[in-house]
Amino acid sequence: ALKQKNSRPFTVIVEGNIGCGKTTFLEYFGKHKSICVLAEPVDIWRNADGHNLLGLMYEDPKKWSFTFQSYVQLTMLQNHLKPTTCPVKLIERSVYSARYCFVEKLTNDGLLAKPSSAVIDKWFQWIIEQNFAQVDLIVYLRTSPEIVYQRILQRKRPEEKTVSLSYLRALHQIHEDWLYHKTLFQCPAPTLILNANLEKSVIEQEYEKCESHILNLRHLEQVL
Numbered sequence: 116a117l118k119q120k121n122s123r124p125f126t127v128i129v130e131g132n133i134g135c136g137k138t139t140f141l142e143y144f145g146k147h148k149s150i151c152v153l154a155e156p157v158d159i160w161r162n163a164d165g166h167n168l169l170g171l172m173y174e175d176p177k178k179w180s181f182t183f184q185s186y187v188q189l190t191m192l193q194n195h196l197k198p199t200t201c202p203v204k205l206i207e208r209s210v211y212s213a214r215y216c217f218v219e220k221l222t223n224d225g226l227l228a229k230p231s232s233a234v235i236d237k238w239f240q241w242i243i244e245q246n247f248a249q250v251d252l253i254v255y256l257r258t259s260p261e262i263v264y265q266r267i268l269q270r271k272r273p274e275e276k277t278v279s280l281s282y283l284r285a286l287h288q289i290h291e292d293w294l295y296h297k298t299l300f301q302c303p304a305p306t307l308i309l310n311a312n313l314e315k316s317v318i319e320q321e322y323e324k325c326e327s328h329i330l331n332l333r334h335l336e337q338v339l
């Protein structure tokens with residue numbers, strides 16, 4: 116029997132530390148025609164009406180974190196709401212990691228003032244209440260801070276030259292508490308944990324572990 120076409124695609128968010136390999140993961144799954152991939156809009160953050168908000172945030176986080184994280188939340192919301200005819204939608208990060216990882220970390224460090232953090236949280240809570248950011252699966256690309264630190268040094272993204280190992284360790288711990296120990300905030304969907312420390316040459320075997328979760332389930336619903 117033809118199933119009623121669900122209004123919403125099967126939505127997967129890809130989460131993990133800076134340099135954990137999200138782009139490589141998205142490139143691998145982006146080859147499937149039934150998957151719509153939405154990468155993190157870093158280039159938009161680097162040029163918002165000519166302003167490099169990412170650069171400003173790293174140069175003077177106390178002054179620019181609110182501006183940057185406020186814009187990140189908007190661009191993430193736009194990805195969550197972006198319509199697609201694909202049965203599966205794969206999004207790089209989300210409003211959840213924006214609020215639970217980055218805003219949390221900046222607030223803990225006193226780089227984002229409490230009143231600013233409270234306003235970002237009000238927007239976040241409203242977005243959730245409106246069901247604007249529904250998620251069916253989280254893929255957590257789990258890494259060690261030391262490995263992602265080396266990758267960031269090699270990648271040489273100009274704005275990230277000030278990213279320290281201690282920052283990456285703290286961000287790692289927040290991701291672990293959220294997605295592995297599940298002691299920080301509640302997870303909006305079931306979580307698949309992959310070992311993203313693996314080198315590019317072997318990591319595709321690790322990706323295959325979640326292929327069935329991402330593809331078949333939705334496909335079966337579509338064709339039955």
Ligand SMILES: Cc1cc2cn([C@H]3C[C@H](O)[C@@H](CO)O3)c(=O)nc2[nH]1
Pocket residue numbers: 133155157169187191208209210212213214217275
């Ligand atoms: C959702 C979200 C993504 C994100 C990325 N970033 C930074 C980390 C990396 O240096 C760069 C690209 O992910 O942007 C951030 O500071 N806050 C963020 N919030």
